Amino acid sequence: MANTRDIQNRIKSISNTKKITKAMEMVAASKMRRAIEAVLKTRTYANLSWRIVLNLSQTGNGNGEQTLHPLLTKRDKVKKVGIILIASNRGLCGGFNSAIINKAHNSIKKHAKQEKPEFIIIGKKGAIVKKYYDYDIAAEFPKADIISEIKEVLPIAKIVLNDYLSGKYDKIMVAYTDYVNAAKQIPRVKQLLPIDITTQDEYLGIVGKDTRVGIDKEFIDKKKEKYSQNEKHIYEYTFEPNPREVLDEMIPRLIEVQLFQALLESNASEHSARMAAMHQATDAAKDMVDELTLFYNKSRQAAITNEIAEISAGANALAE
Amino acid sequence: MPEQKTIKFEIVTPERIVMKEQVVQVSVPTKQGEITVLPSHIPLVAGLMSGVIEIVKEDGNSEIMSVSGGFIEVSKNKVVILADTAERAEEIDMAKAEEARERAKKTIKELRHFDRERFANINALIAKEMARSRAVKRWKKIKKVD
Secondary structure (H helix, E strand, O other): OOOHHHHHHHHHHHHHHHHHHHHHHHHHHHHHHHHHHHHHHHHHHHHHHHHHHHHHHOOOOOOOOOOOOHHHOOOOOOOOEEEEEEOOOOOOOOOHHHHHHHHHHHHHHHHOOOOOOEEEEEOHHHHHHHHHHOOEEEEEEOOOOOOOOHHHHHHHHHHHHHHHHOOOOOEEEEEEEEEEEOOEEEEEEEEEEOOOOOOOHHHOOOOOOOOOOOOOHHHHHHHHHHHHHHOOOOOOOEEEOOHHHHHHHHHHHHHHHHHHHHHHHHHHHHHHHHHHHHHHHHHHHHHHHHHHHHHHHHHHHHHHHHHHHHHHHHHHHHHO | OOOOOOEEEEEEOOOOEEEEEEEEEEEEEEOOEEEEEOOOOOOEEEEEOOEEEEEEEOOOOEEEEEEOOEEEEEEOOEEEEEEOOEEEHHHOOHHHHHHHHHHHHHHHHHOOOOOHHHHHHHHHHHHHHHHHHHHHHHHHHHHOOO
16 A cells, blocks of 8 residues: 555645646636627527528529529539638647547548648647648638637638639638537538538538538428429529629628638537536546545554554563 | 518527518618518518618518618518618617717718728718617607607
8 A cells, every 4th residue: 555645645736636627617617608608699690691692502693604603603623622620729628629620531531532632720729630630731820719709700711712712722611610518519511612502411511500410401401302303593583783793792701600600619619628628627636536535544544553553562562 | 351461581690680570561771772572572682781671560560770781681481681780779879879970970080091991991880870870760750759
């Protein structure tokens, strides 16, 4: 049995660790509360706007062109894919980062037959995609811990739109973590550009819905039916003043909103994940302290018993 | 009396759902001028300007809202407005709206030289506050309060 003093020291150090993890848990909890508030506020808007734009995505423009806007047009040959990866700035948040990175990696492996995709990283920890999987990183953006304004995604949205339109990328995906509730977050990869309702279900993601493919299933099914039956062109929208002008303004705005929402979802997920991880750490520390205290008492008692045995042995020897 | 036709109406901003209801008609300020949407309107997508939205509910009462920019999508029997900001008239504090407008106007007068972006921002702010006070005035007129 270990020395009493050693055990005492360990107990002390673990208690200190416990204090720290407890504090981190509290901090994460308060950040989480704010992040969740923010994410729920914008969710309706994001979902509705995403639906609208998906609705528009397959409307023909009447002059034989397939879609109304270059941002809606699927390219025949997808050469290069850009992936926006939203990770955290710091670690100690359980499987949060590895989950989203694995998800992105798997979906690349599964679907991509083209060139290696390039990553656009938000949050410091995303950089490990280079180290682990050797993907190229095109850009890296800092991430604020509390995200409040849509301004923060504007530069990212701008880069993405420009690179897409200039033909650098033929597809833009965004990998983020969908916040379902404090205990559950789902990593998800969503196709951002071109906006296209005929893409695989799992890439359509309407945020915040808890289904396996992560969409408002009914909505998608309805659309699918419609398009497959009627060779598209179901909704012939009227645009005022004209499609180009309206969409030129509308689509970039909606892309920004989608990115912003993805960022908010990730943020809420990150703080929840960190809170859960820290909670577990605190619990583990508590268990350890309990166990060590038991050992400590045992070893203390053993020492006392020893002493008594020695003394009484000594007394006996004298008496004889 | 024949059954009244209604259309689903929803107006959301990034902050909240301002209203979600069955309505009889909706008037909105689009970039090309004010339009009124009735049930069975053809599908339409348009950009919005700052201005006043007026809706008539099933019971014949109207509601007034101010809006500052955004989009309207009319699909089959559904109107969705994605507004940058929107408020119901009864929520707007008239005095504050006026005050905010005056402040913005003053800023624009005082600062002669600033960049285009800032100028556009302040102008948008003025338009927004103007829409807010117009909404309140219209609302007062309809509800006959002062």
